[in-house]
Amino acid sequence: MRTVENLRGRVRFAFKDSITILKKNPKKESLIFLHFSYGERFKYSTGYKSCYNDWNFEKQRIKTTKAGILNANEVNEHLSNLETYIYKQFSRLIAEGKGIKKSELRKLLDDFTHRNIERENKSELNFLQFTDYFISLKKKEVKPGTLKSYKQTVRLLKEYSSDKKDGLNFLNFDKAFYNNFTHYLTEKSYNVNTIGKHIGNLKAILNSANMEGIEVNMRFKARDFKAISELTKAIYLTPDEIEAIKNKDLSKYENLERARDIFLIGYYTGQRVSDYNGLTRDDIVIEDGIECFEIRQKKTGTLVLCPITIEIREIMKRYNNSPPPKMPDQKINLYIKQVGQMVDINEKIFINYIENGKKERKPEFKYNLIGTHTARRSFCTNKYREKMPIYDIMYFSGHTTEKEFYKYIRISKQDRAIHIAKSGYFNL
Template sequence: MNNTIQSTSGTVKYRIKDVQAKGETSIILDYSFGRNNRIKFATGYKVHPKNWDKINQRIRAVSTISNREKVNSDLLKFSYEFIDAVSSLDEFEKQNKDILKLLLAKIIRNDYEIVKPISSFFDFADDFIKTKENQAKNIDSVKLASVTVRSYKQTVNRLKDFNKKIKYNLDFDSIDLKFYYSFIQYLESNNYSINTIGKHIKNLITIMNRATEEGINTNLKYKHREFKSISEETVSIYLTESEIDALYNVDLSKTPDWELARDIFLIGYYTGQRVSDYNGIVEEQIKKFDGREVFQFKQKKTSKHVYVPIHHRVRAIMDKRYNGKPPRKLNDPDINEYIKEAGRIAEITELITIQKTIGGKNETKSVPKNTLIVSHTARRSFCTNAYLSKMPVIDIMAISGHSTEREFYKYIKVTPQERAVKIAESSFFKN
């Protein structure tokens, strides 16, 4: 009989990345081994915190999660295959984080192309993007995820351009304040706006944080208080009720694409939703409660369920041009292009002064209001006009999905004069 006690390979546990997340958050595999050694690896799956069973480390039995069984089965498979693979390693390999992560990459991502441990910044950045792409395939809003992935790719490409042209020899150890100001100067010399520069800095910090969490980076100079994302306030317009009326009444029958974009935009306005929710509403989302028609939404960004009364103008749009159903979906870039033209025909052309910092220089110019209309203007216009119409803020938030009043008040676009008029209507100022 063999009385030798075989040491275990380690302990695999699953957790969610952010227990306070308002929407879905990543499911992380944690592996503890040796003395105070630990690695973590993204599984590619996400779940809302309320649907995560912390004790059993699985997704709860919730009828609205159609792929729950597959995810839970995959989590079990990942841990079993990983422990089995680790058991075949020698003692040195069992303590090597790079080898362990390579095993996880093969098991979870089915990624057999990795032939060497990740050590350089650009190797890690490319792998980070690859992970994000895999995650994007496993969440509801693939479109939102693809936009995020594209943003990271743009940042890494700008860093590669900077490294090549400046010959900076960029790596983890060289990412400090000197690099920070050199990179900003490089972007300014290429006429990038301050908000675009800020986006790239923000993305870089995210990549560095991930590398630090995974034990690949040990340089913390990027955490200096001066090493921060920069931004400036942009002009975010809203359309007044009279401008919404003009847009609703204008005849666009000779330009069907503009008409479709206008109709989708107005549905966005009268529902107060994000474009990812209001563009592509299907007939099955129309419900009836106490004889009143409402749209049912599960917001893609937050997973919140909201119910919005169908405005009589929305019903008229559907009945007049779409056989009583919501209009078909239109590509978001097309909405942004066509709604500007619809606004021009509707004579929403008041001049708006905008300021923007490009290439380190402040530029001021006036542009017609219609050129600033985008798909998100619909939601902002709803929130602002509903507030000015004295709809209770709690009711507006129930429709828009804002979590706090502070968040809501930062979002709406109300001038001091408009707020003064609204306050004047209160009982305190009336006779």
């Protein structure tokens, strides 16, 4: 007995982002990808975006009953045409006895959607030309901060190519290149985490080229071609230091006072600066009799309720019972250092850095290391020391794993051991 083999494959349409993320932020737009399974897995960007609220998951199409989406039928027709076309071409290739290559499927769809005209012939692009195409592609897909990071990496790759007289052929991205490029960045005094960021971005570029059907040296996917990282010397402020900042009379210095107050709201809520700088009265809600800030975290799209504490109410009294007006992050970083110096947060901290390609170590006053990020880190570390459950802290901070949380807070192994010992699970 035998069965008839299914040679048609299977098409489905799905979002680039996970359903878990989109459920939490149902209006967040995400790219729609065509996924084709035929023994292998192939995916292709449709070029259109939608959101959780507007998507019919059963039909895998945009809801046509949703008011305000004027081109829903046009987009759905495009998706249906893509589905019909890939089935037709797949059947043709099978009938002709040809092997099914992902690069061939991508080329067929590019021809069908006329995307090849927009991109030129990518197979003829050299690596540096492809990086320009990669940037133009990512403009529609990623956040401004990520795009800026990609542009920085491309700029450094072009500088490296010029300085080292290296044409950067797609087939030459091997371990030797990895060593040479990371050494080049080290000589330019970039720190380990920055170098790791640029290696990660390079891997994204090479992976994109590979998906476009360009022949790439796959050595870049090896474990030793990695985006390196190390813990940074970020500091946290103790409860006493926070109290000193809170109690400092800054009424004669309007900018210092506002920067201090914004920083403290970041500390009392445990949020990122992108979420705590710029809160308004419209962000205040009352849940079960408790006044809270309702914050949709910009990085994750997660909705959190942060209780408005007594300390926050005292701050808001200075601004007609509203949060302080938004201030540029750079200004907050500048002013909060001055406040730290004014209240004598002058402990000397030894920091590691790279200069002329060599690792160096030097002392720095603690107040010079205070920044907008210090508020959230101080919240996490101090709440941990106060025995608040980790998952409760993570609810506010936005960390998704304990591993990332422990990397973020500034706790020694000895402190962590004592914290665990006092958790009630040991008979002491």
